[in-house]
Amino acid sequence: MPRPGEPLARMGFLTIGLFDEHDPLAGHETTLKIIETAEQLGFDSVWLRDRHLQYGISSPVAVLAAATQRTNRIELGTAVIPLGLENPFRLAEDLATVDILSHGRLNPGVSVGPPMRYETFKTKLYPDSHDVEDFSKQRVVRLLEFLRGDPVTDFEGTVGIEQFSRRIQPHSPGLADRLWYGGGLSSASWTGEQGLNYLTSSVTSIDGHDHDGTHPDDFALIQAEQIDAYRTAYAAAHPDKRPGRVSQGLVVIPTDSATPEQKRKYAAYAAGRQERTRSPQGLRQMLFSPILSATVISSPRP
Numbered sequence: 001m002p003r004p005g006e007p008l009a010r011m012g013f014l015t016i017g018l019f020d021e022h023d024p025l026a027g028h029e030t031t032l033k034i035i036e037t038a039e040q041l042g043f044d045s046v047w048l049r050d051r052h053l054q055y056g057i058s059s060p061v062a063v064l065a066a067a068t069q070r071t072n073r074i075e076l077g078t079a080v081i082p083l084g085l086e087n088p089f090r091l092a093e094d095l096a097t098v099d100i101l102s103h104g105r106l107n108p109g110v111s112v113g114p115p116m117r118y119e120t121f122k123t124k125l126y127p128d129s130h131d132v133e134d135f136s137k138q139r140v141v142r143l144l145e146f147l148r149g150d151p152v153t154d155f156e157g158t159v160g161i162e163q164f165s166r167r168i169q170p171h172s173p174g175l176a177d178r179l180w181y182g183g184g185l186s187s188a189s190w191t192g193e194q195g196l197n198y199l200t201s202s203v204t205s206i207d208g209h210d211h212d213g214t215h216p217d218d219f220a221l222i223q224a225e226q227i228d229a230y231r232t233a234y235a236a237a238h239p240d241k242r243p244g245r246v247s248q249g250l251v252v253i254p255t256d257s258a259t260p261e262q263k264r265k266y267a268a269y270a271a272g273r274q275e276r277t278r279s280p281q282g283l284r285q286m287l288f289s290p291i292l293s294a295t296v297i298s299s300p301r302p
Contacts (some may be wrong), residue, residue, distance in 0.1 A: 001233065001287050006205075010044040010045065011043060011044055011045075011217065012044050012045030012046055012047060012075070012077070012247075013043060013045075013047070013250070014046075014047040014048075014049065014079055015031060015040065015046065015047075015048060015049070016048075016051065016056040016057065017031040017048060017049065017051075017056055017057035017060075017063065018056050019056070019201040020055070025246075026110050027055075028057075028063060031048070031063060031256060032055065032063070032066055033072060033139045033235075034065075035067045035070065035074065035076075036044075036070050036071060039071045039072070039073055039074040043074060044074065044075060044106065045075035045077055046067075046073060046074055046075075046076060046077070046091060047077040047078065047079040047107075047109070048060035048064065048076075048077070048078055048079070049079065049080075050078060050080060050082060050165070052080050052082075052085060052116070053117070053121070056126070058157070059088060059231055059233060059248075060078045061078070061081070061091075061095060061098055062094030063092045063103060064076045064078070064098055064102070064106065064272055065097070065098045067102075068098060068101040068102040069101070070071065070168065073105075074105070075105045075106075075107055075182070075192070076098075076102055076107065076111040077106070077107035077108070077109055078104050078107075078108050078110070079180070079199055079201075079249075080107040080110050080111040080180075080182065080199065081108065081109065081110045081111070081131060082108040082110075082111050082112075082113070082115055082116075083110050083111065083112050083119070083139040083140065083143065084112065084113060084114055084115040084123075084135045084139075085115050085125065086139075088139055088142040088143040088146060089142075089146060089152065089168070092143055092146035092147050092167055092168045093144060093169070093170075095108050095147065095172075095173060095175065096147065096168065096170050096171060096172040097168075097170060099172040099178075100170055100173045101171050104172070104174060104175075106172075106175065106177075106178065107178045107180060108178070108179055108180065109179075109180035109182065109199050110140055110143065110179070110181060110182070111181070111182065111261075112135055112136060112137050112139050112140060113136050113290055115134050123293070137190060137250070140179075140181060140196075141194070142190075143179070144176055144194065144196070145180055147168075147169075147172075147175050147176040148169045149168070149171045149173075149176075149181060150167065151166040151169045151257065152166065152167060152168060153166055154162060154166070177195075178197065179196050179197065180197040180198070180199045180245075180247070181194070181195060181196045181197075182197065182198065182200060182201060183201065183205075184204065184205040184207050184208055184253050185205075185207070185208035185209060185225065185226050185229055185294055186207075186208055186231040188227070188229040188233070189229045189232075189233040190233075191230055191233075191244075192229070192230045192231065192232070192233030192234030192236075192244065193234075193236075193237045193239075194236060194242060195208055195234065195237065195238050195244065197244050197245040197246070197247075198226075198227070198230040198244060198245070198246045198247070198283070199249070200226065200227065200246065200247060200248050200249050201248050201249055201286050202249045202251045202285070202288065202289040203286050203287070203288070203289070204219065204223055204226065204287055204289075205285055205286055206220055206222055206280050206285045206287055207285060209225060211223050219277065219287050219289045219290065220289075222287065223289075225247070227246050227248075230244070230246065231246070233242070233243070245267075249289075250271075250289055250292060251290075251291045252291075252292045253266050253269075253270070253291060253292070254273060255280040259300055262267065270291040273288070273291060274290075274291075276288045277289065277290045277291075
C-alpha cells in the first residue's frame, strides 16, 4: 500500500461471479456488466475467481473472452485458475487467444496442488491417471514455457495443405511476463525466482514465519514478509529485468455513499468475520485480513 497521502498506482477488484443454478445466463451477464461498469468507473483491473462444481464462474477464460469484446482498457485477470484441473498445453492456447482478443490485457493467475475435494471426483477427471498426476509447481513451469513460445514438437512445416508450428499457437508476445502466482513464504521466493508476478490475498498462511512469539498473528506483518521475500528473490534471479508486479489483496468496504442501513449491514458483516482474523484457522493455519471499512476521501482520476 502507498504511504498516507500518496495515490494508489493501480486499483482493481475480485469477483466470484455467482449465478442461479436454474438461470446461469443471468449471473454470467451480470458479471460482464460489472466488468463494463468497472471500466467506465476507472478501475485498472478486474479479476475472476475460478469455482468448480459450484455456482460461481467455472470458466473464467471463457468469460474474459466475452469481456474483451465489451471493454477496451481494463486489465482482465484470473485469481486463480487451479492447474490441477487443467492441461497446461490447452490452457496456454486458450490464454493466448484471449490475450490477443484483448490486445494484451490478460493477467492469468494460477495455483497448483490437488483440486479441492479431489477424492470425490478424481476418477471422472482423470480416469486412468488420477493416482499419478503431478500437482506440483512443475505444472506452472510447463505453462510458462508454453506461453513463452518454447518448442513443443520438433516438427515444423507443411503436410498437404496444412501448416504446422513448433510452438503453441497463437503466440502472444508478452503474455508470459503477465503470468501470476501466489502462496505463502516459500512460494513467494519461488515465484520471484521464476520471474513471475506475485499475487497476495486477503487470506494467507503463517507457515514458515517465525517471530519468536512476537506478533505471530499480525496479518500485515506476515504479508509484508512474503512480499519482501518475493522481491528479494526476483531481484537476485533476474537483475536485468524490470521489477515484478505485486498485488495486495484486501477486503475494503468504502462507505462514502452508503445509507445508514447499508452501513449497519457492513458493520454486521465485519463483526461476523472478525473472529477468524484474530488467530490462524484450520489445519493449514490460515490467517484472514481484517476488514477495512471507512469513508474514503477521493478525487477524480486525471
